[in-house]
Amino acid sequence: MSCKEEQPLLEGYFDGELDLVRNVEVEAHLQECGACSAEYQGLQELRSVLGSGSLYLKAPAGLQRRVQDAIRGEAPTVRPSWLSGWWTPLRWASVAASLVLVALVTWNVAPRFSPRSPDETLAREIVDSHVRSLMPNHLIDVPSSDQHTVKPWFNGKVDFSPPVVDLQDQGFHLVGGRLDYLGGKPVAALIYQRRQHLINLFVWPSPEDANSTQASNSQQGYHVIHWVKSKMTYWAVSDLNTKELGDFITALQKQLP
Amino acid sequence: MDEASARFEQMFLPHLDAAHNLARWLTRNGHDAEDLVQESYLRAFRFFGGFKGGDSRSWLLTIVRNTCYSWLQRNRRQELETPFDEEMHTSDPQAFSPEKPLLANADGQMLQQALEELPVTFREILVLRELEGLSYKEIADIAGMPIGTVMSGLARARKRLRENLLNAMKKES
Ligand SMILES: [Zn+2]
Helix, strand or coil, X not given: CCHHHHHHXXXXXXXXXXXXXXXXXXXXXXXXXXXXXXXXXXXXXXXXXHCCCCCCCCCCCCHHHHHHHHHHHHHHHCCCCCCCCCHHHHHHXXXXXXXXXXXXXXXXXXXXXXXXXXXXXXXXXXXXXXXXXXXXXXXXXXXXXXXXXXHHHCECCECCCCCCCCCHHHCCEEEEEEEEEECCEEEEEEEEEECCEEEEEEEEECCCCCCXXXXXXXXXXXXXXXXXXXXXXXXXXXXXXXXXXXXXXXXXXXXXX | CCHHHHHHHHHHHHHHXXXXXXXXXXXXXXXXXXXXXXXXXXXXXXXXXXXXXXXXXXXXXXXXXXXHHHHHHHHCHHHHCCCCCCCCCCCXXXXXXXXXXXXXXXXXXXXXXXXXXXXXXXXXHHXXXXXXXXXXXXXXXXXXXCHHHHHHHXXXXXXXXXXXXXXXXXXXX
């Protein structure tokens, strides 16, 4: 490896953006090349100066208030599409037991979920939980693509053992697991990835003995699919298209107990 | 308060400092930065329905970035005309030799000025990488450029920043 080849990679190495193989290459080159290691030290020196804190210009006092006022001034006309889902009418119904609303609820829910509709409050929690998990540092408690690492991690955290299957060959990469809470209970969340799309698979024991067929729902880009198998409840949620999410579930089902 | 705005605030107000920091460095002016942050939040709120989940900070910063660039286009056109792909300096190992002053001796004001003197694209990627700690991928998404351009841009930006700093320190001494 010559300096010419290494130079452009040095930046990526410094930023921890190289793949393992290249990382090792650059490391080896740094061992033997004075010019590059001097340059590398220069990068470190620069970073430590930049990180001294004086350059991060935080929002001044008062800006938050100003932003909030602006947003709240806008509020009545705006509603995010993924909030105005099948659950909002239900919420209203619980406070105003109007017949009109009840009719609306029935109309809203029926065409989407099958008649044996799962609990809509739960469906709402599932989507909420998925969205929350996508925020920085919320997705994964145990980052691992190895099912034999992820599965035992849940020991002692939940009182059941979630099946963790490897779907690498089918193009779904296990990225880790997380402890989550749904309906006030701890549940296992397994995270799979396809391209840039993430799938949260929530698992917990089902009180019902019988297996159920899949019930699905699409909500502004989020697809939620739910079923019961071998006394385990599964909820999969993702912004992946329905075709590929279906592939995911088919592949998963084949390996589930 | 409306449920939508409550939800929006809960998701995006935690990123107010990040939004301000980026706007402040892109505009180099406190007053304009505040106006643009407010405008960005309003835009974000209007587009909120299109937010499909994912990283809320990156999503917001993309809007802040675009809002600031429209502003630059209107008010500081010449700044955007600095070519990004200028000749890459060949590396100069001398620049790191011990007789040069230590960067660590640069004071806060020197640092601020050295960063402000960079072309806006360099400033942008440096701020996102070094101050916000974002990955190349995240920067590429926010700034709408290929990942390779982020990497080479960072190399040049860091080199230029170092030169600016060393020059400032030479003048000082
Ligand atoms: Zn070298």
